[in-house]
Amino acid sequence: MKYMEMTAVELKNVSRDETLVVLPIAAVEQHGPHMPTGTDTIITTAVAEQVEQKLKESVLLLPTLWLGASQHHLRWGATLTSHVENYETLLCEICESLLDDGFRRVLILNGHGGNIGPMQISLRRLQVNYQNCQLMAASYWSIAEKEIASLMEGQCKTVGHACEAETSLIMHLRPELVHKAKIENFDDYALDVVDGVYLCNDMYQRTQKGATGRPDLASAEKGEKMLSLIVGQVSHVFSELLKTTFFE
Template identity: 40%
Template sequence: MILHNMTAPEVGNIDFEHTLVVIPVGSTEQHGPHLPTDTDTFIVDHLAKELERENSQTILLTPTMWLGHSPHHLDYGGTLSVYHPVYIQMLQSICQSYIGMGARKLWILNGHGGNSAPNQMVLQQLKNDFPDILIIAAEYWHVAAQEIASIRESDSGGLGHACELETSLYLYLDPSKVRLDLIADDGGQPAGGIWEFDMLKGNAAARVFNFKELTASGVFGKPSMASSEKGGRLFEAISGRLSQFAKSILQLGKESSI
């Protein structure tokens, strides 16, 4: 079920007790010299649409949010960012609108790392206001971390931003928009050995970096290792895992997160 394709009475007839509302969130920001500024939104939008296609009777898909929290990319051109409170109010309002329609289970499907912290704040506030509603936020690369790890070829640090993963997915979904002649690896790990940057890694200590501190070009990782063929395998594997995850959410009771 796709919200934009439905009439108000049709939405009113949805069995929300057995429906998962999926809210994809992305960004509009620089992705180096070779990927468009819509990369995060473009990828999560395609993954969300595939998720709905595979589960059309149990998922209600929201239009993808294209504006995210991206202050760490503002030193480059092409980045649009909103402050935490604006992002939080916008996303919280969307969730509350669905709850008003009768939604009982919602998944904020995140496609941009900068949205992760405000997403958690949205979860906390909504949990306080609606304790019986199941609301989850999860990044697609964390949900499908094992699948991505089994396909990637780069070492740690190879998956970051406009990297092997994102470039491969974009090459698969729309190669005409990738500037192949401008693909170049960039980015280095911060000194001190405390932080290790990779999409599939966690860090014990938190610190905020501006991206200019990590990479001159805006790329972090190994886009040189990307390919359309790899992107196809990644898209299929990630989509399959997201579908499994959605089914698991539908089986959950009163919980706030996974």
């Protein structure tokens, strides 16, 4: 079920208790010299829409929120962002619209690293007033961590930024948007966690060209396999969440 394509009458008849409402969130920001600014939005939307196709009767999919918390990319330019505090409030207000309409299972499906903190805080803010609801959030790569790692050839086994994984996925989904001649080995990026300590540096401080990892190892074939595995695992997890009961 797609929220934006349904009438008010149709939405009124959707089960509030047995439906998982999914809000995909992403970003529009610089993705190095070889990838489109809409990378996160393109990938997250593809994952969310394919999951909805598998779980049509139980998932109500909202349109992807393309604006993200991307202030840490601003010094590279080519970035649209919301202030973190505003983004947290925006997520709260979208979810409140659903919760006040009676929906009791809401999950934020994320596709941009900068959104992780804000989405978790937004749910903390909401939970105080909606204690009888399931308020959930996850990045697609955290759900499908093992599946993604199984396909990665570079040292980094998860999703970075304009990396092996993201480049492969865009090569599959929108190959015409990838500038292959500008792909390099960007494995010289600085980590944001060292010895368990989080280092709050922006992407200009962490990378020399605004990208990370080994996109030179990417391929459309890898992207196709990766997307299939991600969609399968996310669909499985969503199905399991729908089996859980509420704790009131």
